[in-house]
Amino acid sequence: MKRHEVTGLGNALVDVLSRVEDSFLAENGVDKGIMTLIDGARAVDLYGRMGPAHEVSGGSAANTIAGLGMLGVRSAYVGKVKDDQLGAIFAHDIRSLGVSFETPMTRADHTADETGRCMVLVTPDGERSMSTYLGVSADLAAADVDEQAMADSAWLYLEGYRFDGPDSHAAFAKAIRACKGAGGKVAITLSDPFCVERHRDAFLAMIRADVDLLFANEHELLSLYQTETLADALEAARADVDLTACTVGERGVHVAGAHGVIDAPATDAALVDATGAGDLFAAGFLYGLLHGRDLAVCGRMGCVAAGEVIAHIGARPEHDLKALFRADGLI
Amino acid sequence: MKRHEVTGLGNALVDVLSRVEDSFLAENGVDKGIMTLIDGARAVDLYGRMGPAHEVSGGSAANTIAGLGMLGVRSAYVGKVKDDQLGAIFAHDIRSLGVSFETPMTRADHTADETGRCMVLVTPDGERSMSTYLGVSADLAAADVDEQAMADSAWLYLEGYRFDGPDSHAAFAKAIRACKGAGGKVAITLSDPFCVERHRDAFLAMIRADVDLLFANEHELLSLYQTETLADALEAARADVDLTACTVGERGVHVAGAHGVIDAPATDAALVDATGAGDLFAAGFLYGLLHGRDLAVCGRMGCVAAGEVIAHIGARPEHDLKALFRADGLI
Numbered sequence: 001m002k003r004h005e006v007t008g009l010g011n012a013l014v015d016v017l018s019r020v021e022d023s024f025l026a027e028n029g030v031d032k033g034i035m036t037l038i039d040g041a042r043a044v045d046l047y048g049r050m051g052p053a054h055e056v057s058g059g060s061a062a063n064t065i066a067g068l069g070m071l072g073v074r075s076a077y078v079g080k081v082k083d084d085q086l087g088a089i090f091a092h093d094i095r096s097l098g099v100s101f102e103t104p105m106t107r108a109d110h111t112a113d114e115t116g117r118c119m120v121l122v123t124p125d126g127e128r129s130m131s132t133y134l135g136v137s138a139d140l141a142a143a144d145v146d147e148q149a150m151a152d153s154a155w156l157y158l159e160g161y162r163f164d165g166p167d168s169h170a171a172f173a174k175a176i177r178a179c180k181g182a183g184g185k186v187a188i189t190l191s192d193p194f195c196v197e198r199h200r201d202a203f204l205a206m207i208r209a210d211v212d213l214l215f216a217n218e219h220e221l222l223s224l225y226q227t228e229t230l231a232d233a234l235e236a237a238r239a240d241v242d243l244t245a246c247t248v249g250e251r252g253v254h255v256a257g258a259h260g261v262i263d264a265p266a267t268d269a270a271l272v273d274a275t276g277a278g279d280l281f282a283a284g285f286l287y288g289l290l291h292g293r294d295l296a297v298c299g300r301m302g303c304v305a306a307g308e309v310i311a312h313i314g315a316r317p318e319h320d321l322k323a324l325f326r327a328d329g330l331i
Numbered sequence: 332m333k334r335h336e337v338t339g340l341g342n343a344l345v346d347v348l349s350r351v352e353d354s355f356l357a358e359n360g361v362d363k364g365i366m367t368l369i370d371g372a373r374a375v376d377l378y379g380r381m382g383p384a385h386e387v388s389g390g391s392a393a394n395t396i397a398g399l400g401m402l403g404v405r406s407a408y409v410g411k412v413k414d415d416q417l418g419a420i421f422a423h424d425i426r427s428l429g430v431s432f433e434t435p436m437t438r439a440d441h442t443a444d445e446t447g448r449c450m451v452l453v454t455p456d457g458e459r460s461m462s463t464y465l466g467v468s469a470d471l472a473a474a475d476v477d478e479q480a481m482a483d484s485a486w487l488y489l490e491g492y493r494f495d496g497p498d499s500h501a502a503f504a505k506a507i508r509a510c511k512g513a514g515g516k517v518a519i520t521l522s523d524p525f526c527v528e529r530h531r532d533a534f535l536a537m538i539r540a541d542v543d544l545l546f547a548n549e550h551e552l553l554s555l556y557q558t559e560t561l562a563d564a565l566e567a568a569r570a571d572v573d574l575t576a577c578t579v580g581e582r583g584v585h586v587a588g589a590h591g592v593i594d595a596p597a598t599d600a601a602l603v604d605a606t607g608a609g610d611l612f613a614a615g616f617l618y619g620l621l622h623g624r625d626l627a628v629c630g631r632m633g634c635v636a637a638g639e640v641i642a643h644i645g646a647r648p649e650h651d652l653k654a655l656f657r658a659d660g661l662i
Contacts, residue, residue: 019649047423048423050423050427051427051428052388052397052423052424052425052427052428052647053420053423053424054385054386054387054645055385055386055387055420056385056386057383066383084415084416085415085416085417085445085446086416089384089386092378092379092381092383092384093383093384094383096381096382096383097382097383114416115416314385316383318350
């Protein structure tokens with residue numbers, strides 16, 4: 001038995017969540033509904049204009065791993081924080097869920113950069129617009145990837161966002177090689193349509209060569225394959241990868257693979273804050289897969305977990321996901 | 332016209348909020364429903380045992396001042412944070428509400444203590460049990476009190492908790508003298524029955540000499556006057572101070588003064604997290620008083636503001652308090 005069932009790799013961030021009116025986005029040049037990378041100066045400026053906020057541990061793959069940890073899945077996380085107060089908060093929150101988090105923290109005297117943070121502006125419609133100051137999370141390099149730990153994980157879960165960093169291509173390659181070399185499988189989430197645009201060719205090459213499970217929403221999948229219709233994009237994905245889970249918002253999810261395409265419905269959760277919906281979908285889906293459930297059940301588990309996280313502010317679950325699966329008749 | 336209508340003085344803290352079962356409190360020696368002061372070592376130990384948390388700016392008087400800021404009352408705050416990440420969060424959150432916050436931050440190289448934090452453990456019944464590491468907030472001293480700013484404030488709002496600090500008696504005395512010397516008025520909140528026990532004689536002397544408005548809940552008022560019944564405690568308060576607002580949980584508030592005792596009812600808000608209930612009561616009550624409303628309306632405004640903050644996690648309001656006053660027919 002492998003030590004970990006899933007190891008996530010991504011941007012280790014603390015979310016700074018605040019409710020705003022739509023006019024705030026327009027006045028401050030924040031693009032609605034997507035993630036924009038910002039530098040330290042812009043982060044200070046934007047934060048200065050924002051109202052009061054909540055700080056909650058975030059990071060896309062970290063949210064997925066936190067969900068898996070809550071579900072009792074043996075999990076690990078690889079991502080870079082500094083040994084500052086926000087880094088301590090990030091490390092505490094993920095470890096308190098039983099997740100192994102051993103990536104060396106960047107020492108305080110090593111750089112002026114800080115633990116990364118994502119300013120999440122939530123508009124009254126529940127949509128979130130993200131401005132991310134990556135800080136030291138961008139410094140994740142091959143040296144941070146422990147090959148033995150990768151070989152000892154049944155699944156490697158890669159966050160597309162993290163592919164942006166200078167040394168991260170090498171980190172991805174090292175992690176994939178170590179995990180697959182020991183018989184593990186690889187999942188990736190495309191993260192964001194603009195992230196896909198930045199890395200389309202590299203993503204496609206990686207997916208075709210090494211990825212066993214692809215997570216995306218419809219915008220990301222359309223961006224990856226540049227097709228007219230989602231049906232065509234799903235066909236293209238079926239040719240490239242064993243399994244694709246493509247979420248389609250309140251319509252649920254399409255799961256594409258050798259079997260064709262299976263749908264699972266979303267829950268009717270009231271949308272309060274969409275942050276983390278895709279991340280928790282992946283957690284629920286992987287939980288089903290690890291427990292040998294059929295794909296329709298995996299898809300529904302993803303939707304139930306996503307439904308929990310969109311019903312409140314913040315991208316980490318606040319209720320017992322297993323109890324929700326039970327209430328939905330899934331376990 | 333004075334520059335500020337209300338200036339608050341208290342412990343500048345960031346709340347670390349987490350949901351726990353009652354068994355966690357018992358197993359970890361946390362006394363339910365009250366605030367316990369802890370040292371740095373205990374803070375590290377307790378945090379290590381806690382699950383994932385949200386970080387939200389807190390501090391009792393700071394919550395009151397944040398509420399007043401949201402209500403458009405010209406407000407200021409005096410409290411001590413360090414120039415670390417949590418200190419920056421605290422300063423951002425209160426300033427973003429238009430509150431003046433000019434207390435010098437403790438420099439990073441000056442002490443190993445950090446910005447104070449309050450671990451708020453919320454049990455399923457909505458009760459909160461607080462373990463406070465004061466950090467640099469305990470260092471508030473007379474030198475941090477700007478006499479000119481105090482003279483330029485119509486009300487001074489003192490947090491009983493802050494009376495614990497070694498140099499804080501002098502800070503309180505300086506602030507009271509400057510404010511009252513310029514024709515201002517003084518309010519104090521008793522904060523906690525154990526805080527009252529620690530300082531009963533000093534509180535009584537201060538209340539009799541200088542306080543115009545006393546905020547307390549029934550446990551605190553009974554502790555202050557050591558009477559058998561709340562009616563007797565209210566009578567004693569009437570003899571000592573112009574106005575006393577004594578909250579009685581879901582039964583609302585008794586407002587005692589020269590007029591006798593007037594009651595105002597609580598709202599029927601579902602209790603999610605009691606943190607900040609008393610603080611926001613004070614904000615609503617002071618808002619009414621500053622706008623010349625009669626005492627029953629002031630009391631109800633306090634209850635409506637408290638009802639907002641107990642309906643969600645965290646001690647700062649998340650909804651427009653003025654809109655809630657309007658919906659309740661108060662403005």
